[in-house]
Amino acid sequence: xxxxxxxxxxxxxxxxxxxxxxxxxxxxxxxxxxxxxxxxxxxxxxxxx
Amino acid sequence: xxxxxxxxxxxxxxxxxxxxxxxxxxxxxxxxxxxxxxxxxxxxxxxxxxxxxxxxxxxxxxxxxxxxxxxxxxxxxxxxxxxxxxxxxxxxxxxxxxxxxxxxxxxxxxxxxxxxxxxxxxxxxxxxxxxxxxxxxxxxxxxxxxxxxxxxxxxxxxxxxxxxxxxxxxxxxxxxxxxxxxxxxxxxxxxxxxxxxxxxxxxxxxxxxxxxxxxxxxxxxxxxxxxxxxxxxxxxxxxxxxxxxxxxxxxxxxxxxxxxxxxxxxxxxxxxxxxxxxxxxxxxxxxxxxxxxxxxxxxxxxxxxxxxxxxxxxxxxxxxxxxxxxxxxxxxxxxxxxxxxxxxxxxxxxxxxxxxxxxxxxxxxxxxxxxxxxxxxxxxxxxxxxxxxxxxxxxxxxxxxxxxxxxxxxxxxxxxxxxxxxxxxxxxxxxxxxxxxxxxxxxxxxxxxxxxxxxxxxxxxxxxxxxxxxxxxxxxxxxxxxxxxxxxxxxxxxxxxxxxxxxxxxxxxxxxxxxxxxxxxxxxxxxxxxxxxxxxxxxxxxxxxxxxxxxxxxxxxxxxxxxxxxxxxxxxxxxxxxxxxxxx
Numbered sequence: 315x316x317x318x319x320x321x322x323x324x325x326x327x328x329x330x331x332x333x334x335x336x337x338x339x340x341x342x343x344x345x346x347x348x349x350x351x352x353x354x355x356x357x358x359x360x361x362x363x
Numbered sequence: 364x365x366x367x368x369x370x371x372x373x374x375x376x377x378x379x380x381x382x383x384x385x386x387x388x389x390x391x392x393x394x395x396x397x398x399x400x401x402x403x404x405x406x407x408x409x410x411x412x413x414x415x416x417x418x419x420x421x422x423x424x425x426x427x428x429x430x431x432x433x434x435x436x437x438x439x440x441x442x443x444x445x446x447x448x449x450x451x452x453x454x455x456x457x458x459x460x461x462x463x464x465x466x467x468x469x470x471x472x473x474x475x476x477x478x479x480x481x482x483x484x485x486x487x488x489x490x491x492x493x494x495x496x497x498x499x500x501x502x503x504x505x506x507x508x509x510x511x512x513x514x515x516x517x518x519x520x521x522x523x524x525x526x527x528x529x530x531x532x533x534x535x536x537x538x539x540x541x542x543x544x545x546x547x548x549x550x551x552x553x554x555x556x557x558x559x560x561x562x563x564x565x566x567x568x569x570x571x572x573x574x575x576x577x578x579x580x581x582x583x584x585x586x587x588x589x590x591x592x593x594x595x596x597x598x599x600x601x602x603x604x605x606x607x608x609x610x611x612x613x614x615x616x617x618x619x620x621x622x623x624x625x626x627x628x629x630x631x632x633x634x635x636x637x638x639x640x641x642x643x644x645x646x647x648x649x650x651x652x653x654x655x656x657x658x659x660x661x662x663x664x665x666x667x668x669x670x671x672x673x674x675x676x677x678x679x680x681x682x683x684x685x686x687x688x689x690x691x692x693x694x695x696x697x698x699x700x701x702x703x704x705x706x707x708x709x710x711x712x713x714x715x716x717x718x719x720x721x722x723x724x725x726x727x728x729x730x731x732x733x734x735x736x737x738x739x740x741x742x743x744x745x746x747x748x749x750x751x752x753x754x755x756x757x758x759x760x761x762x763x764x765x766x767x768x769x770x771x772x773x774x775x776x777x778x779x780x781x782x783x784x785x786x787x788x789x790x791x792x793x794x795x796x797x798x799x800x801x802x803x804x805x806x807x808x809x810x811x812x813x814x815x816x817x818x819x820x821x822x823x824x825x826x827x828x829x830x831x832x833x834x835x836x837x838x839x840x841x842x843x844x845x846x847x848x849x850x851x852x853x854x855x856x857x858x859x860x861x862x863x864x865x866x867x868x869x870x871x872x873x874x875x876x877x878x879x880x881x882x883x884x885x886x887x888x889x890x891x892x893x894x895x896x897x898x899x900x901x902x903x904x905x906x907x908x909x910x911x912x913x914x915x916x917x918x919x920x921x922x923x924x925x926x927x928x929x930x931x932x933x934x935x936x937x938x939x940x941x942x943x944x945x946x947x
Contacts (some may be wrong), residue, residue: 328649329562331550331571334656338575342617342660346681347583350609350664353673357605358463 384556386480386870395477395793397888398636402794405483406476410469410794412493414787416590417465418874420500421780424457425867432819432860437838437853447836448513455516459775460618461500462540466783467573467625468492469790471546474628475515476571479563481553488545495538496897502531515834517611520604529592536584536614543574543581565642565649566635569628572652577621579660583613590900605672616663619771621691622779624655626741630700631735636789637731638724638895639711640703642915648699654692662686668758675755682753690750697742698922702915709914712898717917728892733785733809741778744820745770747929757936760943763834765856766827769820776863777816781809784870791874792889797881799890805873812866818859826852 328332375543386392386401393402427450427756433441434450475643476483505527506512512524515830550571563571593599631648642648664681667673708720725731748770752761761767788805792798800806827847831838838845838853857941884890 324646324650325562328646328653331547331575334571334653335547335575335578336874338572338656338660339579341657342579342613345685346609346661346663347613349677350667350673351606353677354603354605354609357672 369868373853382558384481384552385558386476386482387837391482396884396886397793398550400477401480403476403482405489406472406484407794408486409483409493409529410472410790413465413469413472414448414790414794415619415878416497416500417462417469417783418456418787418871420461420465422871423504423868424462425864425871426453427457428456428860428867429864432857432864434442434836435853436857436860437680437850439857440837442836443787444836445513448515448834449507449510451834452513452515453507456500456503456507458780459516460535461504463618463622463775463779463783464535465496465500467577467621468496468542468944469541470625470786471542471570471574473790473808474547474567474796475546475553475653479547479550479553479559479568481556481558483887484545484548484552488541488548492538492542492545495534497538499531499536499538502527502534506531506537507801517608518591518885519611520594520601520607523595525597526592529588529595531836532584533588533592536581536588539577540581540585543577546570546574560873562645566628566632567654568649569624569631571619572623572656575656576617576624576660580614580617580621580651583610587611587614589842592606594595600602605670608670612663612666615917616666617660617774620659620662620689622775623659623943624652626737626779626782627652627655627693627696627700629786630696631703633730633782633785633789634700636655637728637734637892637937638704638705638707640700643699643703643706643915647695651692651699654695657688658685659689659692662689662753665753665758668753668755678755682755685823686753687750688835690746693742693746695736697746697925698918700738701921702918705915705918706913708895711895713895715826717920720917723895725893725895727806728788728894729805729809730785730788731790732806732814733781736809736813737778737782740773740781740817740820742925744817745774747777747778747932748824749774751933751936754933754936757940760936760940761827763832764827764829765823765833768833769822769824769827772823773820777813777820781813784812785809786891787870787874789889792884794884795878795881796885797877798884799877800881801873801876802890802892804869808866808869810866810875811869812863815859815861815866817864819856819863820859821913822852822854822856822859826856 321329374474386403393404393406394400395402415554430442430450432456433439434447456550466633472483472489475481485554486812503512506525507528510529512518514528515522517527518688519525550563550567562568572890587602589606590599590602591607594601631640631642661681664678666687668682705720709721713723715719724735748766752766752770788799826849829831829845829852831845831853838849882890
């Protein structure tokens with residue numbers, strides 16, 4: 315590949331640790347943490363005597 | 364060994380004459396006499412410091428492991444109840460956190476300096492990181508041994524430990540995060556100052572993936588530990604226990620995903636060092652690491668599969684559909700690593716039959732045998748059991764039984780720890796510049812450790828299948844609840860644990876003995892562990908390899924065996940689940 319050949323978008327993604335860091339933070343925080351947190355907030359308080 | 368196989372330093376001609384960040388132009392670096400890789404003196408110092416402390420904590424955790432194995436072996440039942448839970452807490456922290464994180468920081472410093480021809484970003488930052496990690500680890504160990512933190516690794520609320528316990532964990536997490544920052548800052552400066560050409564090497568890419576996962580992990584640690592610390596001080600109210608469990612597993616399970624990523628990077632590195640293997644397809648291997656970055660962390664939801672506070676959609680999405688993309692990544696690595704070794708061996712002329720290359724692998728090299736055993740144990744035992752136990756329906760017959768430790772001892776110990784031990788057989792000669800003593804013992808050490816941990820994992824898994832709970836001091840508190848088979852399996856786990864401890868102790872003795880008494884190899888190459896030599900005349904080998912280039916029939920057969928075992932185990936568990944509630 316010469317210097318003038320544009321890089322494939324996936325190659326550019328893999329060469330950019332900052333975008334990978336952002337995606338690596340966003341996906342688990344949304345899928346696991348935020349979604350789970352919202353579900354826990356919706357649990358009604360136990361009707362203790 | 365050839366440095367060009369794993370790195371791609373910029374040629375001096377393409378760079379400004381004085382590049383302050385390029386190691387090959389720096390006075391603060393040396394050239395490795397064996398690999399010809401540049402070695403940054405600052406990185407070397409902190410690789411040494413982190414590696415030494417890692418081995419110290421490995422020994423502490425290993426002694427604790429022996430005591431636990433001899434307690435859960437019901438016939439021996441060594442420790443009293445209070446000390447069992449105390450030592451279990453100590454074991455968890457030293458093995459799962461301290462040994463692994465110190466060693467991983469050492470790996471990160473190596474991958475961001477020698478492999479991309481860059482000097483470490485900051486010595487001061489590295490000192491702060493190391494100091495905080497060491498202080499945190501000592502704080503946690505001290506408070507556990509003082510009997511003020513018998514709360515196990517998870518320290519689930521409302522169990523409460525001494526505030527120094529939580530402060531120690533925070534120190535450890537922040538210190539590691541600072542070390543990870545040093546890694547990223549080094550990558551940034553290396554890229555800006557063009558110390559390398561093209562993309563970073565695959566091993567550095569794998570280390571970057573591990574570092575990204577570590578950031579997510581450590582942020583969860585901060586989110587959960589800071590309010591727990593303030594609660595333990597009496598400053599704030601108790602955090603909600605369900606919330607605590609969810610965020611804590613963002614620390615506890617995700618930290619094990621850092622291990623997986625670092626372990627895979629080590630597989631590639633040692634395969635290159637031992638047999639000159641090159642990745643079959645860089646794009647595929649890197650894509651697999653990207654799948655780890657994106658999806659492996661959500662597997663933490665496995666631990667909440669029986670929690671009532673989160674719904675089935677959340678559980679199934681996080682433990683199955685999305686997480687299987689990370690499983691796919693592991694299976695890609697599980698294929699590409701042995702396949703790259705097979706291609707390297709066939710290129711050297713070992714083309715006889717499907718498995719002729721296997722017989723000629725450098726089995727006398729403890730680094731190589733450790734990595735092969737790590738791959739087999741991680742894939743065949745840890746991986747298969749992990750995916751099966753993580754299936755929501757099947758999990759109900761395994762949750763909180765000894766099957767879970769049976770699974771993760773195969774991934775974290777048989778997989779990660781064994782791979783790291785293997786890497787040490789190169790780290791000590793190349794970074795500490797001492798040739799290993801007692802090499803015949805070193806050659807069998809990985810086999811002893813792997814054999815022990817496999818036995819232990821089997822014993823735990825089968826005992827767990829019979830309903831034996833994890834984290835339980837006595838399985839017969841109210842008489843003989845479990846039959847003789849469960850006791851036999853606990854005995855097997857005890858024997859396996861003892862054997863693994865012998866392997867671990869041998870590793871520590873060999874490594875410490877080498878640091879004290881090993882022959883200095885400064886000015887010459889390290890004493891070779893033995894590499895497969897090229898056979899046949901060059902022309903015939905070239906002809907044969909041209910014809911067979913990238914053909915990996917042996918690895919394909921191994922993969923098919925793996926998939927068959929996977930299918931049998933998976934469906935056997937569905938059958939076991941069906942037997943729990945027979946439909947008549």
